[in-house]
Amino acid sequence: MENYQMFFPVSSPSNMENNFSQVLFDNFHGDTSIGLLPDMKTGRFNQVAEVKELVENGRFVGPEIEIKSTGGDCCRKKGKKIKKHRYAFETRSRVDILDDGYRWRKYGQKAVKNNKFPRNYYRCTHQGCNVKKQVQRLTKDETVVLTTYEGVHTHHIDKPIDNFQHILNQMQIYTPF
DNA sequence: CGTCTTTGACCCGCGC
């Protein structure tokens, strides 16, 4: 139970968690959007290689993606293959930043090829927590925001959200099919 | 004054 992370934590382990897990399951499981990352050359979404489904107690908890490190910061030992949990999902939202309860610091913004919207890079500000996320709005559908989480939070949320509806009000998970 | 955003520079991997 310790080695996976809810995308949007809830402050109380009520059936709210189950509801939200189901929403995530419905959108990640199967052949639709699990492990999908955008291909900027084609504007399409490709299934990432080496995606494994993380299942605990018979319950889908998210894709695991093995990525090759490129060297540079503390988490990228050059030439070494490291495992990181990375979750990508689409939401329909007018706001780019969903308030998921954690505090994020923006550390970069890059123009992406074949996309008129820049990609934004955020890092969790909690000490010792190295979770990152990328947020990008899609050119082909401006109402869709692609959020990619990388890593696992080592702490509890900074801003507890008691109302599950509050999250849903900000977003509408987009099912491409 | 502390925290956060902005943004140009830099680094690295990859394809040609």
Add this chain to the structure above:
DNA sequence: GCGCGGGTCAAAGACG
């Protein structure tokens, strides 16, 4: 080797 694209750093500025 070179250019391109993606990811990160860090200084400067904005803001509460």
